[in-house]
Amino acid sequence: MAPSNPRDWNAPALRARLLKWYEANQRELPWRQNKDPYSIWVSEIMLQQTRVAVVIDRHRVFLERFPTVDALACAAEEDVLALWSGLGYYRRARMLHQAAIYVAENLNGRMPTTSAELRKLPGIGAYTAAAIASIAHDERVAVVDGNVERVLCRLAGWEASSGSGATALRKKIDGLASELVDPRRPGDFNQGMMELGATVCLPRNPQCLVCPIAEHCVTRGEHKAAPRARMVSREIAHALCVQTRRGEREVLLEQRPASVTVMPGMWELPALGNADVPEEHLRMAVRHAIMQVNYFVRIRDVNEDEVTELAGPAAGKRRWVRADELAGLPLTGLARKVLTRAHLLVAASGSKAAAMLL
């Protein structure tokens, strides 16, 4: 039975075991190639609520296009959003861009080095500030992300609670994390904890038999998570309206208003008022999940004459976009998916050609 008093966790042994395991088992990831704070910063923002597998390629492309804080600060927001297209949570990109501008204009292009100073930048919360400071600058501060929270709850035998209990639990978790973090190698310790949560101490199937700190763990795998909201399904239709001018293919797109809360200013295919699409006009059907809504989307081939009568009330501003311009526009994930499938846009993932289009 592991002790419940944090002072009895045998932190030195736990640290040694975790670090040894991390050295042997850490994944090779682009943002671990060096300790460039800017590269780590970009990775941490991209990784917020987003899977590592998705971020790997996006991080590489982003750093090729915007290699430094100054390069990012000089960019137009539209170009930053275009590069972010498909990653979701676009506010992250806007705040990253705003923060880069602040650093360039007020800090002589030099990023803050302490977690307290980093925390003041837009888009950088407690987690991200601690992650950048500990990984890039070896600041002795613990990170607590979803992984670390789960690992520590299992380690200590704490159950998830709601309301004010959640706040109290969170304070206990933060306290334990600070107690355990290795003062000599905080960056590696923090990454080790997250790596353990991501690859061993999994939410549903914890691999306790290969866990390096199993003997420090109270529960050996038990962990109740808070229940989530149910998904709902919805049927919608969008128009795929293509024309050829001067030998170039163009597609009709619509820019979402700046005033909407979801994906403001992003470009998408015009929405149709009727979700029922006759078989002969059905170009493709895709599923697209946004938040807790499962959209079953029908894409209808529509000619220029039909588009106005078929479309719902035009929410945004429409324009014809040449196929070779598409990669430079901030497209919604759905628009990107459809245009890629329709061979109007080259798949961005793993493609040098796609990066060169930008």
Add this chain to the structure above:
DNA sequence: CAGGCGTGGAA
């Protein structure tokens, strides 16, 4: 403090 904010792929 609860709710809003995206996505593609695993289970």
Add this chain to the structure above:
DNA sequence: TTTCCAAGCCT
């Protein structure tokens, strides 16, 4: 097929 996410942050 449908659910459930994944290295949070802001208001």
